[in-house]
Amino acid sequence: MAAVGGLSTLITIDAYGDSGQASWPLVSINGFHEKGFNARSLSGALYLSISPVVTRDDLLDWEVYVQSDANKWM
Numbered sequence: 738m739a740a741v742g743g744l745s746t747l748i749t750i751d752a753y754g755d756s757g758q759a760s761w762p763l764v765s766i767n768g769f770h771e772k773g774f775n776a777r778s779l780s781g782a783l784y785l786s787i788s789p790v791v792t793r794d795d796l797l798d799w800e801v802y803v804q805s806d807a808n809k810w811m
Contacts, residue, residue, distance in 0.1 A: 762789035763802045 766772075769787065777785045791799045802808070
């Protein structure tokens with residue numbers, strides 16, 4: 738479980754440290770696939786995902802964000 742706890746710490750740092758003026762959930766998590774793979778391997782988990790909760794107030798901004806260049810890697 739320490740691996741998953743470490744992953745949550747890394748994601749928090751990425752989401753709030755690297756994003757500049759963006760706020761959750763309008764941030765991309767750099768290297769999530771590598772970080773997730775390592776945490777999954779170390780913890781023995783079969784599956785790892787992230788499911789941001791988007792409020793009704795943020796929905797329009799979220800829809801624009803997920804279609805932006807920031808998410809072309811997916």
